[in-house]
Amino acid sequence: MDPSAYFSLLFSDYTLRTISLGTVLMGIVCGVLGSFALLRRRSLLGDAVSHAALPGIVLAFMITGTKDPWLFFLGAILSGLAGAVWIIGISARTHLKTDTSLGLVLSVFFGLGILLLTMVQRQPNANQAGLDSFLFGQAATLMVSDVIMIAVVGLGSLILVAVFWKEFKLLSFDPQYAGTLGFKVRLLDILLTSLIVVAIVLGLQTVGVVLMSAMLLAPAAAARQWTNSLGTMVLLAGIFGALSGLTGTAFSTFSDKAATGPVIVLSATLLVVVSFFFSPGRGLLFKQIRLYRNRKSLRLHKTLSVMYEIASAHEEFSHPHSVSILNDFRGYSKKCLRELEARNLIVLKENTWMLTREGYEQAEMDHPENQGR
């Protein structure tokens, strides 16, 4: 597929523009709220809630027989929240751990959803076609009414996040402190969790219930690697979310076979992998480089300090010594000596070495006896 063709279509084609707007908005909302889910260590709650939303969607259709986005939204929210309450209830009231309650609610609710879905599909009702696009998502099924709903609800959630920015920030990093400052932590937690549920439900039609959790998590996890500031992280996560959404739409438009959800999730995962390796602060590549540099610098310092001890036993520090007397000290290497010479700390001459004045002074400063002067 040619990206430029996609972009020219994006400006000329009304339907494509609508769909893209919908997925981009969805991506932004998911990225922003996903950041809080990641920081609050609620990463897998999204997985459970998105699966739990399925019976709500199918029930909304079974009861009304129409495919109104607001009804689906309502059904999904209600059953998603029911799932979340069940999870929290099991963890709080029994000795079962959170992982068990997550797996339990996720699979039971999804089972109910599948049961209802198969029941609906076997009924002679042509209107039900397309309900199963909620499983893996199909951006192409987005209509103007869907996009309007995403825009209204999504903007509403973003505004709420902006209004409660300080509170959510405190809640994410130090809930105990937030409590001592007099914020109603429980209430704030409920609000934040509800907003996360809303973000999940907004993405269901494009990404699908099965993979929605990744849409919440991946942009946030990628953004986390680039910064230590919450504001920047949320902004980046929004951008990453939008990018993944756009990629998914592009594929969905040009290949009607592919469900959108997997494409969106894979592009978001690609962003995560790139961030894991190449982010300057936390990235694995730079971490490795830093480790290598530290090792090298430590080796140089050790060698220099051994030389200093030998040299300071003599009256004149520039007295030349044979390289072989360093043999007792295992840490040195020829490369290391050359590096020291390149830094003008020692002078090498035919198998002997002597410290320069600079080298002597630096070693004197590094020496443990002289530390803290």
Next chain:
Amino acid sequence: MSNAQVEIQLIAVVVAAACAIPGVFLVLRKMAMISDAISHAILPGIVAGFFLTQDLSSPWLVLMATLTGMLTVVLVEVTHKTGLVKEDAAIGLVFPAMFSIGVILIARYAGSIHLDTDVVLSGEIAFAPFDRLYAGQTDLGPKSLWVMGGILLISLILLFVFFKELKISTFDPELAATLGFSPVLLHYSLMLLTSVTTVGAFDAVGAILVVALMIVPAGIAYLLTSKLKTMLWLAVGAGALSAVAGYWLARRLDGSIPGSMAVVLGFLFLLTWLFSSRHGMIPGIFRLKRQKKEYALLTFLLHVKNHSAPGQDPAERDVAHLYGHFNWTGKTARMVLNLAGKNNLIHMQDQRVSLTTKGETFTEEAVGYIIFNEKAALENTKGRFLLFRG
């Protein structure tokens, strides 16, 4: 019942039993979500295997998909070990990515392989009896029954041989390590067993409902007992029950069999949660009420005992005085007096209470246990002395 119906139920029972066994250990080791990750992430392995063998129950496919499952476990651990994300986030990042690859592969080769996403999500146990195993001309039964039966047999053998090791390493990993059992080896063996079982069950019940069959029976059993052997039996029993009940529910509603198995399991869990005598909510409410009454009784008895000593004012033991002293309502006071009287712990003379010998022994014993916070011993004492409980 037709032959096919019996066979479907039999397969469902075997699948449920095979899933319940590793499920118990996953729940006890707080790794339930790993089964979710494995069940999703084996998809690319299954698709690739299916592409090569065209047969969902081929041993090569089982092998490839199992290796994919192990790869997932390793990937989650590697991602977690980078220190860049927490463990739950690592799970949440790895399995959707792998599952996505699987779904895209299916869509890409949809024309050339018979495997669609519906099968992935909810299995095709209804068609399982039609795929049969033949030895020459003899019909040996459904192929998936043989595959799952084999897997169940393997996990049973492993369970019997390594029961002690599994038990110790689950409840006390440090002790297991000092005794010389390798926790790493046991961990990966369990992961391997989970992967194999998931792959085997995938064909019948699909990716996500495998999780229901692993986690929910174990959750139900854990609410009912704290003995590992009993828990395993209960989990297998709950799984088998859900298999049969789920089949009939699905027939009645004309819906997906695995879906209704999960619903039955959820319903069983809810019932257990409400009514289990050990951890149930409703027995819990009654227990709380009883504890409250018996606590009041003990406070009252202690008060009477303290004021029975020589040199104490006997007026402290007057019934009228008690109302004010404990700040009880008339109802509570009457209840306590009544309870103490019925159990023959006190006798009354001119509206003045004194302990019987039984009451004195009981109070002494109970107070001793309360001081050292020995709850079990206290409950035992209550059981021995109180004929009528609170």
